[in-house]
Amino acid sequence: MMKSEPTSDEYAPAATVYVVxxxxxxxxxxxxxxxxxxxxxxxxxxxxxxxxxxxxVLVIAFFMxxxxxxxxxxxxxxVAIGFVLLxxxxxxxxxxxxxxxxxxxxxxxxxxxxxxxxxxxxEMSEADAPFGRMxxx
Amino acid sequence: xxxATAPDIQYDSLDRQHATARLGMWVFLGSELLLFAGLLAxxxxxxFAYPAEFRAAAAHANLAIGTVNTYxxxxxxxxxxxxxxATRGGHRSxxxxxxxxxxxxxxxxxxxxxxxxxxxxxxxxxxxxxxxFDALPAHxxxxxxxxxxLLTGLHALHVTGGICxxxxxxxxxxxxxxxxxxxxxxxxxxxxxHLVDLVWIFLxxxxxxxx
Numbered sequence: 001m002m003k004s005e006p007t008s009d010e011y012a013p014a015a016t017v018y019v020v021x022x023x024x025x026x027x028x029x030x031x032x033x034x035x036x037x038x039x040x041x042x043x044x045x046x047x048x049x050x051x052x053x054x055x056x057v058l059v060i061a062f063f064m065x066x067x068x069x070x071x072x073x074x075x076x077x078x079v080a081i082g083f084v085l086l087x088x089x090x091x092x093x094x095x096x097x098x099x100x101x102x103x104x105x106x107x108x109x110x111x112x113x114x115x116x117x118x119x120x121x122x123e124m125s126e127a128d129a130p131f132g133r134m135x136x137x
Numbered sequence: 138x139x140x141a142t143a144p145d146i147q148y149d150s151l152d153r154q155h156a157t158a159r160l161g162m163w164v165f166l167g168s169e170l171l172l173f174a175g176l177l178a179x180x181x182x183x184x185f186a187y188p189a190e191f192r193a194a195a196a197h198a199n200l201a202i203g204t205v206n207t208y209x210x211x212x213x214x215x216x217x218x219x220x221x222x223a224t225r226g227g228h229r230s231x232x233x234x235x236x237x238x239x240x241x242x243x244x245x246x247x248x249x250x251x252x253x254x255x256x257x258x259x260x261x262x263x264x265x266x267x268x269x270f271d272a273l274p275a276h277x278x279x280x281x282x283x284x285x286x287l288l289t290g291l292h293a294l295h296v297t298g299g300i301c302x303x304x305x306x307x308x309x310x311x312x313x314x315x316x317x318x319x320x321x322x323x324x325x326x327x328x329x330x331h332l333v334d335l336v337w338i339f340l341x342x343x344x345x346x347x348x
Contacts, residue, residue: 015222036346045347048342059331070160079167083171087178091178
C-alpha cells in the first residue's frame with residue numbers, strides 16, 4: 001500500500017491511502033454527530049474530544065505526512081501539542097477543582113469536584129455569578 | 138514562503154534544504170496551535186463556569202451549517218493531499234484541477250460561515266457588549282457567543298489566508314513551477330491548509346455539539 005520512493009518529502013503514500021483516510025475521517029465525523037446526541041454531559045465531551053483527537057492524528061500522520069519524514073519534525077509538533085495540553089489541562093485543573101466565586105468550598109477528597117463546584121453555583125444568586133456580571137448592551 | 142526552485146542551493150543537498158524549510162513550517166504551525174489554544178483555554182474556563190448556559194447557547198448554533206462545513210473542510214484536505222500526490226506523479230493539469238477544487242471548497246466554507254454569521258447577527262447575537270438576544274440565559278450565552286465569534290472568526294481568517302495561498306500555488310502549478318522532485322511551496326501550503334482543517338476538527342464539537 002505505502003510506497004516510499006525518495007521524494008523531497010521522504011514520505012509518499014499511494015493515493016488510495018489518502019482516500020481511505022478521508023473515508024475514515026468522514027465516518028468519524030458522522031460518528032461524532034450521532035454520539036453527541038446519544039452521550040451527553042461530561043462524557044459526551046470526553047467522547048467528542050476523543051473522536052476529534054483520532055481525526056487529528058489521521059490528518060497529521062497521513063495528510064501532513066508526519067508518519068514519515070524526519071523525526072525532528074515530529075518532535076517539534078508533538079512538543080507544541082504538549083504545551084497546548086499543559087495550558088488547557090492546567091486551566092481545567094484550576095477551574096474544575098474550586099468554586100470560581102462565592103463561598104469557599106472544600107472539594108478535596110470527594111472525587112467529584114466538578115459537581116461540587118456546580119452545586120455551589122446553583123446556590124449562588126445571579127449577582128454572585130462566576131467572574132462577575134457581564135456588561136449588557 | 139521560500140522558493141523551492143531557487144537555483145543556488147544553500148545546503149549540502151536540495152533534500153536537506155527542503156527538510157530545513159519544513160522544520161521552519163512545523164515550528165510556525167506549532168505557534169499557530171498555541172494561538173488557538175489561548176482562546177480554547179478561555180473557552181474551557183468559561184464552560185466550567187457556565188455549563189448550562191454554554192449548552193443552551195451551543196444548541197442555538199447552526200448545527201447544519203457547522204456539520205456541512207466539517208465535511209467540506211475534510212474533503213478539501215483530501216483534494217489538497219491529492220494535489221501534492223499529482224505533482225509527485227508529474228501530472229500538472231491534475232494538480233491545478235485539484236487545487237481549484239480545494240479553493241472552491243474553501244470558498245464554500247467561508248460563504249456558509251457568512252450565512253451563519255448573518256443569521257446570528259439578524260437575531261441580535263453579536264459579540265460582547267453588542268449582544269442583544271434575550272431568549273438565552275444572559276451571562277454565559279454572551280461569553281459563549283463572544284468566544285464563538287473569536288474562535289470561528291480567527292479560523293475563518295485562516296481559511297481565507299489559506300485560499301489566497303492556494304490561488305498563488307495553483308497559478309504557479311499551472312505555470313509549471315513544480316516538478317515531481319521539487320515542489321516545496323506546494324508542500325508547505327498544504328501543511329497550512331491541513332492545519333486549518335485540524336483546528337476545525339476541534340472547534341466543531343466544542344462549539345456545535347456540546348449537550
